[in-house]
Amino acid sequence: MSQLPHVVVLGGGPAGCGAAHQLRRQGRARVTLIERQGHFGGNASSFEWAGQWLDYGSHRLHYTTEPAILEDIRTLLKGDLLERRRQGRIRLRGRYVRFPFKPADLLLRLDKAFASGVLWDMAAGKLGLRQRSSGDTFGDVLMASLGPTICDNFYFPYARKIWGHEPAALSGTQARRRVTANSFAKLLKRILKPVGGGMFYYPRRGFGQITSAYAAAATGAGADMMLDTSVDRLERVDAGWKVHVTQQGAAKVLDADYVWSTIPITMLARLTTPAAPEALVAAAPGIDYRAMLLVYLQLDVDRFTATDAHYFPESSIAITRLSEPKNYSDLTTPVGSTVLCAELPCAPGDPTWSMTDEELGHLVVKDIRTAQLPLVRPPVAVHVKRLRHAYPIYLTGYEKHFDAHDAWAASQPRLLTFGRQGLFAHDNTHHALYMAYCATECLRDGVFDEVKWAEYRRVFATHVVED
Numbered sequence: 230m231s232q233l234p235h236v237v238v239l240g241g242g243p244a245g246c247g248a249a250h251q252l253r254r255q256g257r258a259r260v261t262l263i264e265r266q267g268h269f270g271g272n273a274s275s276f277e278w279a280g281q282w283l284d285y286g287s288h289r290l291h292y293t294t295e296p297a298i299l300e301d302i303r304t305l306l307k308g309d310l311l312e313r314r315r316q317g318r319i320r321l322r323g324r325y326v327r328f329p330f331k332p333a334d335l336l337l338r339l340d341k342a343f344a345s346g347v348l349w350d351m352a353a354g355k356l357g358l359r360q361r362s363s364g365d366t367f368g369d370v371l372m373a374s375l376g377p378t379i380c381d382n383f384y385f386p387y388a389r390k391i392w393g394h395e396p397a398a399l400s401g402t403q404a405r406r407r408v409t410a411n412s413f414a415k416l417l418k419r420i421l422k423p424v425g426g427g428m429f430y431y432p433r434r435g436f437g438q439i440t441s442a443y444a445a446a447a448t449g450a451g452a453d454m455m456l457d458t459s460v461d462r463l464e465r466v467d468a469g470w471k472v473h474v475t476q477q478g479a480a481k482v483l484d485a486d487y488v489w490s491t492i493p494i495t496m497l498a499r500l501t502t503p504a505a506p507e508a509l510v511a512a513a514p515g516i517d518y519r520a521m522l523l524v525y526l527q528l529d530v531d532r533f534t535a536t537d538a539h540y541f542p543e544s545s546i547a548i549t550r551l552s553e554p555k556n557y558s559d560l561t562t563p564v565g566s567t568v569l570c571a572e573l574p575c576a577p578g579d580p581t582w583s584m585t586d587e588e589l590g591h592l593v594v595k596d597i598r599t600a601q602l603p604l605v606r607p608p609v610a611v612h613v614k615r616l617r618h619a620y621p622i623y624l625t626g627y628e629k630h631f632d633a634h635d636a637w638a639a640s641q642p643r644l645l646t647f648g649r650q651g652l653f654a655h656d657n658t659h660h661a662l663y664m665a666y667c668a669t670e671c672l673r674d675g676v677f678d679e680v681k682w683a684e685y686r687r688v689f690a691t692h693v694v695e696d
């Protein structure tokens with residue numbers, strides 16, 4: 230290839246923008262990025278409302294970020310990356326304890342029946358007294374390692390809300406990949422030595438500032454970053470791909486040497502010609518994503534509480550988390566106003582998905598009152614965002630369907646799929662960026678190193694999401 234290859238990147242979230250930036254920075258390719266929304270950042274974006282920057286649900290940059298990526302983020306944000314102490318609380322059996330857990334707090338605040346249940350479960354596990362199931366569901370894995378007290382009071386009701394399925398219907402992979410404290414040993418380690426000492430990083434102007442900075446740097450380095458552009462069809466041709474897109478009503482065809490996709494893998498299969506095998510399209514429902522309603526309430530007070538995020542595993546409360554963005558970047562403005570962001574997972578067919586903003590506002594206010602949090606006056610305004618692809622749902626047997634899609638994508642020449650949606654990975658932003666950096670490493674002198682990519686894929690499989 231005499232000139233640099235042309236890589237068309239699908240999706241402008243952290244994975245797509247990270248790839249566009251790396252490819253241009255390292256001079257490995259010409260880049261066009263296609264994002265269907267009017268902004269970059271995907272699920273990790275921010276937007277302005279009620280005089281504040283707000284995220285799509287609680288987002289923090291974790292201390293487990295690869296040092297090289299963290300250094301790049303620091304440089305790109307030019308002094309805007311803050312280091313903050315976590316100030317979370319979780320409601321367990323009607324009482325609030327600090328989250329991440331603190332030993333003294335647990336001893337003083339947990340109700341005695343719960344604490345003795347946990348101790349008994351720990352002893353029963355050690356002594357081999359717990360009945361073990363031979364199954365490999367989310368429920369089996371956690372019950373075997375943690376016993377009924379933590380499962381019934383925390384993980385199982387939380388799982389029903391987050392993924393919308395019974396623990397027995399979810400794959401054991403969900404417990405291994407999604408639950409950081411999936412054994413007593415790990416739980417104790419996290420209590421005694423929290424990740425990053427209980428600190429996190431946060432950009433001054435909202436979490437989305439990270440991806441916006443990557444997108445701006447990619448543009449500055451010569452990438453063509455197309456917003457409000459949808460991919461209509463990917464046509465395989467001898468030398469690569471013809472990417473059919475529509476930008477603000479105008480159809481365009483882009484000639485690509487490589488297509489790097491970060492959009493949902495099921496969507497990718499539907500867009501491609503020659504068409505993916507019918508069996509693959511039929512398997513698509515086995516790969517499902519949980520949707521999420523984000524309900525923002527503006528309150529006419531300076532601050533609601535000093536907590537950054539409240540977590541609600543209990544089934545009596547519909548929302549899973551309530552965050553106060555002002556507490557993430559320690560903002561003192563706007564004066565006399567703060568915003569709360571409530572996360573309400575659901576399926577797009579659920580009645581809640583199509584509720585009005587006002588109805589959702591009432592629902593969240595009811596939850597806040599049930600949770601006995603200090604809502605002095607009703608909110609002055611409500612705003613709602615809808616995320617269609619919030620969380621991958623690892624139903625039992627999803628591996629077979631995902632593997633079929635993955636094998637199909639791998640069989641397509643010069644097509645790469647990665648990122649949260651592309652690999653159906655319940656990951657963090659730094660994982661999505663890591664994938665983008667690894668993909669770039671694999672493209673040298675116009676040739677993609679499949680062997681190296683396979684090695685990186687094994688590393689991605691070890692990623693465990695942080696809350």
Ligand SMILES: Cc1cc2nc3c(=O)[nH]c(=O)nc-3n(C[C@H](O)[C@H](O)[C@H](O)COP(=O)(O)OP(=O)(O)OC[C@H]3O[C@@H](n4cnc5c(N)ncnc54)[C@H](O)[C@@H]3O)c2cc1C
Binds near residue numbers: 285521572650
């Ligand atoms: C509620 C919530 C809280 C989270 N909290 C944290 C946290 O605290 N810390 C953390 O590190 N991570 C957190 N995450 C995870 C983080 O948001 C993701 O890891 C990250 O967004 C993944 O980036 P991505 O680029 O792989 O995918 P996405 O962000 O999903 O980006 C995919 C992009 O593709 C675009 N797209 C889709 N289809 C098309 C199409 N046909 N054509 C063109 N474009 C298309 C989408 O519009 C989107 O912009 C959280 C996620 C959620 C939902």
